[in-house]
Amino acid sequence: MRRLLLLLFAVLLLALGIWAYPLLGPAVRHGALPAPEGLKNPLTLLVYGSSPEYSGYHRRAPERFRGLADTILLVRLDPGAGRVVVLSIPRDVWVNLPGYGWHKVNAASPLGGPDLMKEAVAQITGVQADRYVVVSTEALRRGVDALGGVRVCVEKPMRYRDTAAGLDIDLKPGCQVLNGEQAEGYLRFRKDALGDIGRVQRQQAFFHALKEQLLSPSGLLRLPRAVAAVEPYVQTDLTRQETGAILGFAMKRPALVSLLLPGRFGGGGWRVDEGALRELVGLYFNGEGTAEEAVLSGKRVALVFGPGQEGQVEGVREKLQALGLRVVLHPVELSPTRTEVLENGPGVLARTLGERLGVPYRISGEAVLGADLTLRLGEDFPL
16 A cells, blocks of 8 residues: 555646646746745736847847837736726837837837836836736747647637738637637738727736636646746746746736726827826725716617527616616627626726626626626526
8 A cells, every 4th residue: 555655746746847847948037936925016017028030031030128018018917906907008109208209109019118118108008017018929829829729719800911020810700719820810810990998808808718717727737838838938027026926926826807998099099088098096006096977877888799699689788778888899709708797997886787687797898999887698687
């Protein structure tokens, strides 16, 4: 019996060693192992993607992490609230860059690198990032492939080809597992009516799908391989201690709140709604409470539904109108996979409507633009 236990223990150690082996290189270079206590204080990160640079037609230059900023995220890691807040900043926001004048925010990366990016985002949001993380597009491809792909619901046909950049997007609608190249196309596609804002909303949907994949049994099994695949394509000023604390915090499975910088189209870009932004920053980044009352009457709700759901819509609309809501029908090409209430804001209204209807709610920038609330109508809507 004792020999059997020793044999099982040895096999367990061997399996653990094989699982953790891909982390050896990153651990040696960065010395980052998860700290059991996690983060002790909130930490704000500027995370952005660096577009490829080219030395000639269709020839990528060596990675300098100085391409145009693609995805721009202000991330608040809050151990006290047990959550991660991700504020997506559209690249078409105009900002006055010190020493360079007015540019769209994505130009700060090639002009001045991470320091100028931090300054630009601080001007827009009023929040100064503590640290930065720059990720190349190659990291996305390799990380997704190492995870075995990420399951995403593609809401409509996406077709676009940029021969100079070597980007060929051809995605069919439907729920499917995307490999690294397909995921890059899904996240970079913006040839539709919403342009960069639609792309930002797809990125937020991808964040939630990626989180589910990472926390799945297969995702945890592949996690060391994914970390090793991504690590050479990431640049950061995080210290080893901070990296370990972040990993420890992540292992506690914090809640995810994803927000779109509030605003509207205008002035050749995205015009920020300063009042709504101050409210979100105060609540999610400064720890202030919200004075908003949960009054649904008079609020505008977008009712999202797909083909074949027309029979459900009238009954749901009557329920919403009975709560005093103004309903705007929002048909889409792909039916929602589940019922949920979305709000790009404090979340008080979404929680109230979710409780009234008996459905889950989520704070997300995926909400329909111009509406106070969004109700996605899935087949699981309670009758």
